[in-house]
Amino acid sequence: MNRFLIRRIPSALLVLFATSVLAFLLPRMAPGDPAAAVAGPDAGPEEIAAIRADLGFDEPWVSQYLHWLGGVLRGDFGTSYITGRSVTDLIGDRFGSTVQLALLAALFMITIGLLLGVAAGSSRRPWARSLLDLTCTTLLATPAFLTGLLLALLLGVAWQVLPVSGEVSLFDNAEIGIQYLLLPAFALALPQAASLARLIQSAMRQSRTEEYVQTAVAKGASARRVTVRHVLRNSLASALVSLGMRLGDLLGGAIVIEAIFARNGLGSLAVTSSAQRDYLVIEALILLAVGIAVLLQLLTEVGLSLLDPRIRLEGAR
Template structure:
């Protein structure tokens, strides 16, 4: 495992470096001037120019990037243009809310995805397979924000089972916090659960045709034992390959879902920062998201090697 990590570190560093460059350059290509947003709508050209200089935006881009990247290496992402607070403080204040949402959505994704995938992959009834296929197709075709709106209308407005918007910290009041968390987590998890179910279903159907399964059938093993011990284990190993990517997509989808359910997480921070052209906050959010994705991918590969001994971290079978 140590050798695997040593080999992966250079590529991970390269990915993060490329991300930092793109995160720095792309926001500046969009129309708008953060100095104008900070100065206000009634500011004169001289006042905007003064703010522009005060924020250091008058310096060459390469100089700005150099100072920002050096600060990032020391854990300093700069100071927000609009709030005047350190970017790390802003991220820390919102990080817990997004992590709660992402973890809850990941748990629901795994439970629902595995349940649907196993049901579709092991069922011998054509109508049941067709029903599960249609269900997964509908969930995949429905965007997360639309799923959230439909769930809010059904469970929040019509049936009044769960609160529609806002949030309560799980640490402050776990019971109430779960109620506020369930709807956005479900809206975020359902499309990814459908994708995971499709992958497990396909892997299970393929596994039933393998020789080791046919051998188990010939030896008289029960269908339950064949499914749980042989088919499902190998199918989950296949699904685990994409699990890290699914978790990364959950973090990306949290931006939209948090806006729909008025949660005070990183997603709402990204939306407000984009509107005010707060470059430093946007750069930090993008870099944080990619860093988490890289770490999840590494953990996924390690977990896959532990689940399936035939796969080695060195990349050989």
């Protein structure tokens, strides 16, 4: 297992390095000047030039990147150009909100994905399979923001069952906080749950054609036992491969969902920072998102190697 992990660390570090380069370059290639945003609309060219020099924008990009990367390696992401606060503090203030949303959405995604996938993969009734296929296709074709708007209109405006905007931390009041989380988490989870269900369904259908399943059926094993002990167990390995990517997609989708439901998380911080050309905040958010995705993928591979020892043995060669 140790060798399996060690072999994957260099590729993870390479991804993070490439991400740091892109995170640094992309905001600077976008239109707009953060120095002008800091100076204000009434500032003249000389004031803007002075601010650019103070922020280090007059230096070559390579020097700026190396200076920024050195700070990142020390755990210092710099100071926001707009607010004057530490970037780490800004992200820390919003991180808990997004984590709460992502965790509940992940719980919904796994639960709904497993239920739909297993039902579609084990059902022998054509009409039931067609209905489940239609459900998954509809959920996949409907973007999260549209699902969020429909849920808000239906459950928040028409029936007024749940609140549709704002938030309350679960640590402050769990009962009220969960009410504010249900709609955005459900909207965020549905497309990913459909994707996971499709993968489980396809893997289960493929597993039923394998020899070990046919042998179990020939020995007189019940349909329930064959499904649980053989088909589903081996299909979960394929689902686990996709799970890391699905969890990463939840973080990306949280940006739009937080805007719809007026949550004060990393998504709203990303939108505000992009509009204000706050480079350091944008760079830190991109690096954080990719870092979490890389970590999730690494944990997924470890989990998959535990389910299938052949992968661990191949990775250790």
